[in-house]
Amino acid sequence: MKIVIPGGSGKVGTVLARAFHGVGHDVVVLSRSPNVAPWRVLTWDTRTLARWAKELDGADVVINLAGRSVDCRYTHSNRESIRTSRLDSTRIVGEAIAQASMPPKVWLQASTATIYAHRFDAANDEETGVLGGNEPDSPDTWRFSIDVAMAWERALNEANTPRTRKVLMRSAMTMSPDRGGIFDVLLRLVRSGLGGRIGDGRQFVSWIHEQDFVSAVLWLIDHEEFSGPVNLASPNTLPYSEFMRTLRFEMGMPVGLPATRWMLEIGTFLVRTESELVLKSRRVIPTRLVRSGFRFQYPAWPEAAKELCYRWEQRRRKKLAS
DSSP states (O other): OOEEEEEESSSSHHHHHHHHHHHTTTEEEESSSSSOOSEEEOOSSSSOOOOOGGGGTTTSSEOOOOOSSOOOOHHHHHHHHHHHHHHHHHHHHHHHHHHOSOOSSSEEEEEGGGGGGOOSSBBBTTOOOOBBSSOOTTOOOHHHHHHHHHHHHHHHHOOOOOOSSEEEEOOOOOEEOTTTTHHHHHHHHHHHHHOSSSSSSSEOEEEEEEHHHHHHHHHHHOOOOOOOOESOSSOOEEHHHHHHHHHHHHHHHOOOOOOHHHHHHHHHHTTTTHHHHHHSSSOOOOOOHHHHTTSSSSSSSHHHHHHHHHHHHHHHHHHHHH
């Protein structure tokens, strides 16, 4: 297959490009800052049609992951960049597909599990899940994230691409041992003794192992019955305190210092990010995937954490030896 990945130079895009290229697919990544990679990487600006648009004509799949990272403080300028980078890229991809004589058969569009409400009582799936934004006393930063996610999904739905199937990937955190990814950050907290409970520790963590993420994306490509929102997450969410306790066990760290909410607010301010990323309860389950027959290789966190920790340690030792 020919697979075009706008915004594919980030952590999740690299996971997909590496997997697809590794089994012989023709992968084209569109990036504002092209770098050297085993697959083709072309320049685009997320706003204007240019030579890159020709790559979508005749492609089998487009997977749009473009959007500024939310790992930052939600200042006015950063909020504008987060919003416009997502909406502009989605609209211009839609325009490129619309003008193609042979448009892609399927357009997988990044969305986020953050679109669901902060809750503890029940899990959110695609059919009965509660969308967020109306939780009592929810911070302004949480409502901003919901507003962006909803606008992002509307941009896909409004695209006039009748010959291309459209899927919204409401993805949880993709766990891989790659340097700089979310798993790497969490593991470094554990190794430094800071991998304890945050707040009351009850907030749920939704996650997905990188191998299951890749397999799920391929499943969505191959199964034409899928359109609209699909949750890409492990079927087994768990509270943050249990999530981190498992990581500590796998790394042989019996103790992790806890952090109160006010401590976290100070810490995230100092490192220029937002506390929402760890305080919001993201209890999301993949009902549509499971019902369709998809089988997770790593459905439970203990097994996934063990495998990820092993590969993370192998890469660390290899780097130290080089």
